Amino acid sequence: MKLSFSTLACPTWSLPQIVGAAAAYGIHGVDLRGLGAEIDITRLALFNSEINSTLELLRRHTVQLPCLHTSVSLVTPAPERWEMMLAECQRYARLAGQCGSLYLRVFGGAVPRGMKRREAVSLARRHLRQLVKVCAPHGCLVLVETHDEWSTSAQMMELLGGFAVEEAGALWDVEHPFRRGEAARDTAAGLGRYARHIHFKDAVQRGASSIPRLLGEGDLPLREFVSAIRESGYDGWICLESEKRWHPQEAPEPEESLPQFVRWMKDNW
Secondary structure, three states, X not given: OEEEEEHHHOOOOOHHHHHHHHHHHOOOEEEEOOEOOEOOHHHOHHHOOOHHHHHHHHHHOOOEOOEEEEEEEOOOOOHHHHHHHHHHHHHHHHHHHHHOOOEEEXXXXXXXXXXXXXXXXXXXXXXXXXXXXHHHHHOOEEEEEOOHHXXXXXXXXXXXXXXXXXXXXXXXXXXXXXXXXXXXXXXXXHHHHHEEEEEEOEEEEEOOEEEEEOOOOOOOOHHHHHHHHHHHOOXXXXXXXXXXXXXOOOOOOHHHHXXXXXXXXXXXX
């Protein structure tokens, strides 16, 4: 079992704090999704002019960066907007190559009003094919998150079914398929070998919002998730995604959520 956590859990921490905490808690991976006020880490000196110092910090603490998280959405009809997203993907792919990151997360994106589902699938596939070509030279794999209108395994496979597992995959966020009514075992079976990275969490639903909670204190069936993941034969990273960046007042503090994640996984895996 390889554990990581998303920097969404600790939005006010510096990179040395993040890496030091990971090492102290026995977590060997960090999923970078923003750092401080900047959501796009490729714009920070830490990952440009200071990249060698950053890599040394990671090596010194034996911490990896298994998955970098972009804001790219595949269903982006406006050509000029898509060019911006392509550029973002190119920056992240170069960084992934430098850091040895395995994966690059993207979103499927919302289907615009007036666009038919089949048109959205066609557009998303075309854009995903471009991202695959961008990422291949840097040794990283594009992963589409189970999110928004691509949450269930059937929706995801509409998109990924035309790609080999070596070309593209899925980031299985355990919450979103469940909220759409799909059982964990069905998600695992539907995604199959395309499931390459997993976001694990607990939360409570309040209207349209999902409020982060410590593991075991929300309404998600965590043990069903664990059983489905284990039975599927998955042997990749399990990443805690406690979204304190988006819910600063309601989500648990990282000093509590990160060590509790380690304890809960040891007790329930």
